[in-house]
Amino acid sequence: MPHALYRPKPPLDKFVDSFWVSGDYVAQAPRERVLPSGAQSLVVPLYETPTRIYSGEHTTEAADVSGAILCGARSTPLIIGPPPGPTVGVEFKPGGAHPFFGVPANALAEQTLALDALWGASARALHERLMETPSPLGRVQLLEEHLLHRLRHSFELSPALRASLDAFEEPDLTSVAEVNRRTGLSPKRLLALFREEVGLSPKTFWRVRRFRAVLRDLEQGSLRGAALAAEHGYFDQAHFLREFRSLSGSSPREYLAKRVAGTDHVSVHG
Incomplete structure (x- = not known):
């Protein structure tokens, strides 16, 4: 197994x-x-x-x-x-x-x-x-x-955090400012909430979650190249490739060749 x-x-x-x-x-x-x-x-x-x-x-x-x-x-x-x-x-x-x-x-x-x-x-x-x-x-x-x-059974994520997390998973989201508008949170309050509860800034969290959505599509082989960049809201293919390498340490092609099957691990050969 x-x-x-x-x-x-x-x-x-x-x-x-x-x-x-x-x-x-x-x-x-x-x-x-x-x-x-x-x-x-x-x-x-x-x-x-x-x-x-x-x-x-x-x-x-x-x-x-x-x-x-x-x-x-x-x-x-x-x-x-x-x-x-x-x-x-x-x-x-x-x-x-x-x-x-x-x-x-x-x-x-x-x-x-x-x-x-x-x-x-x-x-x-x-x-x-x-x-x-x-x-x-x-x-x-x-x-x-x-x-x-x-588990403290009374614990619940705050409604503002839940709404923000849901917004960042939407593929048509265009900016962090849009999340501020949807939730009514000021930029300062949203930043403080994410740092304390999530650990990353809202912008960084959005980058990472969009990257994870890309990985799911890559593994299914459903989209390639410019179509993949456009589907996930990157400015162009060059922007997509820069972001992918920044977050994964490799190109999409290298990722697919070196990933450890069934995991989010990638072999590092040298």
């Missing part, structure tokens, strides 16, 4: 986009890019070897992080050493991680953090139980139970 996705049940579906489980696979390169999604994620390696996280694609500077890892919202790829064994994780919805960790999203933006720094012994116990659970579905159910236990 190389990679499988599981959709969350209520009430976690308000905050979690998906649970995922990866089995063993043979890495094609010594490093991988994890592409930005605009949301936080939780990664739990099901082995004892620390995860190597590089400070950049072309540097040897790296940190080894043991156990479960919380990844903040990003606008650039995260460079990691490929996992040597099975892994399970949670992809939160934008703004959806806050009730489980209680840390302002901007404190984690562009960062990775060992989960035990926030959850202490509970994180280590969860890691051990996940490693002892034999089935992929059982691991997902264990993660669900743990998140439900931590």
Whole structure:
């Protein structure tokens, strides 16, 4: 089983986009890019070897992080050493991680953090139980139970944040100012809301989410070249290619050739 996705049940579906489980696979390169999604994620390696996280694609500077890892919202790829064994994780919805960790999203933006720094012994116990659970579905159910236990049931995303997030997913959106008009939020208030709850500025978040929509179309093979740029509201193909390379570290053609099937990882060969 190389990679499988599981959709969350209520009430976690308000905050979690998906649970995922990866089995063993043979890495094609010594490093991988994890592409930005605009949301936080939780990664739990099901082995004892620390995860190597590089400070950049072309540097040897790296940190080894043991156990479960919380990844903040990003606008650039995260460079990691490929996992040597099975892994399970949670992809939160934008703004959806806050009730489980209680840390302002901007404190984690562009960062990775060992989960035990926030959850202490509970994180280590969860890691051990996940490693002892034999089935992929059982691991997902264990993660669900743990998140439900931590969920403050009265927690709700603010109506202004929900409306803003929905607006940024619309393909015909033309500017951040349009979101201000729709929600009635001033530019200053929208910026503060996104930094605290999402971790990115509204403009950066919009760039990343539009990029993710492009990835979905690329993987389906439904649009190419200028048509893809036009469909997603880029000024022209040159603008589209600059944005794609900025957010992915590669061209669309390179991405399709080097992506790790079923994931948002891309092999880095040199």
